Amino acid sequence: MAPKRNAAIGFIFITLLIDVIGFGIIIPVMPQLISDLKQVDISTAAKYGSYLTVAYAITQFLFAPVLGSLSDKYGRRPVLLFSLFGFGIDYLFLALAPSYNWLFAGRIIAGITGASFSTAAAYIADISEPKNRAKNFGMIGAAFGIGFIIGPLLGGLLSSFGQRIPFYAAAALALLNWAYGFFVLPESLKKENRREFNWKRANPIGTLLHLRKFASVAGLLLSVLLLYIAAHAVMSNWNYFTIHRFKWNETMVGISLAVVGVLVALVQAGLTRVINPKIGSEKSLYSGLMLYAIGMLLFGIANQSWMMFVFLIPYCLGGIAQPAIQAVMAGKVPPNAQGELQGAITSLMSLAAIIGPLVMNNLFFFFTHSEAPIYLPGAPFFLGSILMGASAIIAYKTLHQTKTVKAV
Numbered sequence: 001m002a003p004k005r006n007a008a009i010g011f012i013f014i015t016l017l018i019d020v021i022g023f024g025i026i027i028p029v030m031p032q033l034i035s036d037l038k039q040v041d042i043s044t045a046a047k048y049g050s051y052l053t054v055a056y057a058i059t060q061f062l063f064a065p066v067l068g069s070l071s072d073k074y075g076r077r078p079v080l081l082f083s084l085f086g087f088g089i090d091y092l093f094l095a096l097a098p099s100y101n102w103l104f105a106g107r108i109i110a111g112i113t114g115a116s117f118s119t120a121a122a123y124i125a126d127i128s129e130p131k132n133r134a135k136n137f138g139m140i141g142a143a144f145g146i147g148f149i150i151g152p153l154l155g156g157l158l159s160s161f162g163q164r165i166p167f168y169a170a171a172a173l174a175l176l177n178w179a180y181g182f183f184v185l186p187e188s189l190k191k192e193n194r195r196e197f198n199w200k201r202a203n204p205i206g207t208l209l210h211l212r213k214f215a216s217v218a219g220l221l222l223s224v225l226l227l228y229i230a231a232h233a234v235m236s237n238w239n240y241f242t243i244h245r246f247k248w249n250e251t252m253v254g255i256s257l258a259v260v261g262v263l264v265a266l267v268q269a270g271l272t273r274v275i276n277p278k279i280g281s282e283k284s285l286y287s288g289l290m291l292y293a294i295g296m297l298l299f300g301i302a303n304q305s306w307m308m309f310v311f312l313i314p315y316c317l318g319g320i321a322q323p324a325i326q327a328v329m330a331g332k333v334p335p336n337a338q339g340e341l342q343g344a345i346t347s348l349m350s351l352a353a354i355i356g357p358l359v360m361n362n363l364f365f366f367f368t369h370s371e372a373p374i375y376l377p378g379a380p381f382f383l384g385s386i387l388m389g390a391s392a393i394i395a396y397k398t399l400h401q402t403k404t405v406k407a408v
Contacts, residue, residue: 009139012185016116023151026094043364046237049236059111059114065204071119071189085175091171119342137327145264146265148258148261151261194336224345227289230383235356241364246305248305259309267319268322272320293389294385295313326345329341
């Protein structure tokens with residue numbers, strides 16, 4: 001049984017790796033594409049970039065629980081394949097976009113079908129024993145990290161051959177990923193663990209309300225939400241901040257993101273496997289959130305390029321928090337609700353992706369445009385640091401004030 005589990009984890013790891021490479025390829029060139037299509041500077045492009053993220057996030061917020069519940073009924077494999085195919089179509093829209101509105105269309109398509117990570121997380125929950133759950137969840141972060149080593153570097157390189165070339169490459173990788181999954185990826189959810197589809201549980205509000213019966217999970221949802229909102233100080237702002245503050249080009253942005261990828265992979269594939277068994281998921285969670293907070297504070301005060309690379313160390317060490325919080329939450333729900341749980345977490349990610357970019361990118365714009373009351377480009381990082389600290393406090397209080405409630 002163990003060799004089959006290991007093989008399945010290998011399959012899902014490769015699938016996610018190809019997916020993240022495709023996503024990472026386009027990141028270095030998106031700011032300039034938006035700037036060219038809208039004929040605006042980078043500071044203003046950050047604001048328009050946030051609108052694209054919100055378009056994606058709103059549709060994913062609405063559809064992720066539906067796909068999560070469908071995966072609980074029909075299995076993870078068909079839902080994952082549907083998601084991967086949708087990403088391929090999205091990248092083609094971005095590659096061919098003659099206007100900013102086309103970017104919106106592509107992002108909406110990706111939002112509707114964008115359940116690859118939540119379905120993969122449910123897949124891992126299906127095949128993981130409790131003692132290995134955090135370690136296996138760490139493989140998601142490892143795929144993300146390694147993908148971000150290859151993707152942004154490749155995107156920066158390909159951009160020298162044309163601004164749209166990285167988007168075509170991303171489309172090809174996404175469709176290759178779909179083909180790989182179609183022929184190789186096995187189903188993980190046993191028929192006896194499947195449940196009927198229920199519309200009341202297959203919508204963002206219904207999913208979250210249903211999870212309230214698990215006291216610790218319900219409390220941790222707020223902590224997760226704050227974590228993901230804070231993360232957009234980096235996720236949605238890094239390109240614009242470094243291009244504006246340090247005059248980085250696409251290649252330099254790609255290199256910096258590749259460094260992030262190396263550090264994330266080392267933390268989630270290596271350090272998580274060592275730290276989590278020694279100190280447990282709860283302490284890993286608290287420690288990781290505080291390291292995130294420290295890293296963001298340091299980003300905010302950086303005034304030279306090299307500082308951003310050095311300050312990535314404490315920030316990326318914070319990555320031990322994410323597999324830990326997923327492991328804690330996954331351990332508190334039954335096998336036939338894992339897809340629903342991961343769908344709820346993805347809905348929170350999407351909710352954060354609605355709030356986060358609007359707050360962080362517009363905060364960046366407010367403090368960097370030509371008529372800003374004070375020049376403070378690091379403002380989004382300062383806010384992110386505060387939110388990470390608040391997330392740690394809420395997680396601690398939740399896990400120490402509530403008792404585990406068994407699923408009814």
